[in-house]
Amino acid sequence: MSEALWITFAFTLGLLVKSVGLPPLVGYLAAGFALSGLATVTPLAVENTEFLDHVAHLGVLLLLFTVGLKLKLRSILSAEVIGGGLLHFTITTAIFTPAAYLVLGMDFQHAVLLAIALSFSSTVLAAKVLEGKRELRAFHGRVAIGILIVQDLIALVVMSVTSGESPSPWSLLVFALPLLRPALYRLLDASGHDELLVLLGLLLALVLGGIGFDAVGLSSELGALIFGAMLANHPRAIELSRSLWSVKEVFLVAFFLQIGIGGLPDHDALMFALVAALALPLKGVLFFFLLLAFRLRARSSFLTSLSLSNYSEFGLIVASVALPEWLIPLAIALSLSFVISAPINRISHSLYERYSQRLTPFEGHRRHPDEQPISLGDTRILVMGMGRTGSAAYDRLAEAEPNIMGLDSDPAKAHMHLKAGRNVVFADGEDTTFWADVKMPNLKAVVLAMSDIEGKVIAARQLRHKGFDGYIIAHTMFADEAELIKEAGANEAYLTMNETGVALASHIDDYMTHNHQPR
Known part of the structure; x- marks a missing residue:
């Protein structure tokens, strides 16, 4: 009982x-x-x-x-x-x-x-x-x-x-x-x-x-x-x-x-x-x-x-x-x-x-390992959040765009990506201080691949507050979260599972197109 x-x-x-x-x-x-x-x-x-x-x-x-x-x-x-x-x-x-x-x-x-x-x-x-x-x-x-x-x-x-x-x-x-x-x-x-x-x-x-x-x-x-x-x-x-x-x-x-x-x-x-x-x-x-x-x-x-x-x-x-x-x-x-x-x-x-x-x-004026970059330099595409989704997006985009950078809030993960040959640095997209100081003169597009909805919303909002008028894209699991991200300033917020299904279907379509031509 x-x-x-x-x-x-x-x-x-x-x-x-x-x-x-x-x-x-x-x-x-x-x-x-x-x-x-x-x-x-x-x-x-x-x-x-x-x-x-x-x-x-x-x-x-x-x-x-x-x-x-x-x-x-x-x-x-x-x-x-x-x-x-x-x-x-x-x-x-x-x-x-x-x-x-x-x-x-x-x-x-x-x-x-x-x-x-x-x-x-x-x-x-x-x-x-x-x-x-x-x-x-x-x-x-x-x-x-x-x-x-x-x-x-x-x-x-x-x-x-x-x-x-x-x-x-x-x-x-x-x-x-x-x-x-x-x-x-x-x-x-x-x-x-x-x-x-x-x-x-x-x-x-x-x-x-x-x-x-x-x-x-x-x-x-x-x-x-x-x-x-x-x-x-x-x-x-x-x-x-x-x-x-x-x-x-x-x-x-x-x-x-x-x-x-x-x-x-x-x-x-x-x-x-x-x-x-x-x-x-x-x-x-x-x-x-x-x-x-x-x-x-x-x-x-x-x-x-x-x-x-x-x-x-x-x-x-x-x-x-x-x-x-x-x-x-x-x-x-x-x-x-x-x-x-x-x-x-x-x-x-x-x-x-x-x-x-x-x-x-x-804050003091001495530097610490959690110090973040103040300039993105020549970066044209920025991937925020270098987990599995962010890493896959980075690798695909890097094939055509050499001026790409990844950001991650885990210093150890950023270091791991650097050892693997990716241009990834420690930075937290939810940090308003980062956005207040960072310079991004050549940035054209941003991928929001962080794990939590709050981070994506804050990053999209801060990008627009900085005057960024380029393309912002994100992924999420739920439709209501997608709307929040778009309201914060993202151009598109795709549903992860839907996009996975579309990607699988595209592979089948390619296979059928190239291997099963009409007689």
Whole structure:
């Protein structure tokens, strides 16, 4: 009976929330609290069961595994990630500790632990939002995920210290895991494209990463992330991620339900959560200026900061070990931060576009790898977004036009294309600062092949604002999105599947024309 109610409430409130433009996960949280409230007024007892806990945990592990599949570890080992993450943790803990000690009347040790719990940002929410916007590989997405990994490692240390348990000596075998990469690559190659591929993902994320790491006293979440990252450089890593998508999404619903079903808050818990929500801008502002200090541009700092302006499920895990009496207040604060953060992150690019003139003066003058080109030179054709569609368009156009350039918001992908002989540079078409500075004296045509609709709309609009009167073409999956792109300034926006069908038909037409002439 409980399972039926979970599914019914999650679907109903998820659909309702989606209809007003918010991410469905906000509805899943609301469903959890609604179920908790239902249990107080009806004989239908809806409780947080061991089954729900288990499914929720599996969802988190699968999410972190798929995040790892899209990570390049070399991008995490950077000053802004390690320095920004450690400095933010230190400063936030130093601010929240005296507040908890003086205002809440806690003893100093518990005040420090509560401050630590509040200093973390949500890996689940940030990864889900970035993944939904296809920005995990964008510069600001990788910085955000890198900082979250730093925080998760800190949480692991805190939990180990407060629980009085230490990792097993067998945990040192983690340092030998890179030796398994060739074997994992061969397994991935041998798994095909069907159910064996899904089972391999489950084996690595839940068994080797989850149970394996837990058995040696390490975080199962960290294990899932590491096993995913070990496969990130494999050509089929994205295919593996997509094969796990539906399973992961369904399991994650349980995670959000679990938070709400934990119980309704009392007055004190609600007041604590409200005050904690009012402190969220402090987290975001601190991240913004710390990242600026590490030479990031205002846009990258702003988008990263918004992704991290929330509270973390790891805070609940820390509390379950050291502060069990604070679980409900922290759960409410976490839920409220999700309700605030999720819709704001959905419109993050539009927010930056609106306030960019106020934010860019805070930038320093030193250069950073996320610096973008200020001139397209002799470029006549520009391809924005160098995924599969953009790369195919680039290669076809390059046969007739030597003055062609590709842009991509992933520096690693831009570098890969350069090594392959394509003229591709790092730049983000959703960045108003890029459009304000860039010069394009010879540009005649633009292909918008970015993965998300918001990027295409902003790029088309900014091109027209720059006075570009050439040809702009885009592709998209849905007719309503095509209309939005054309309203923003594109000449044409073709439906991807329709064009695929037309291309297939043209091949048949060519074959029939040249090989089956009328008798």
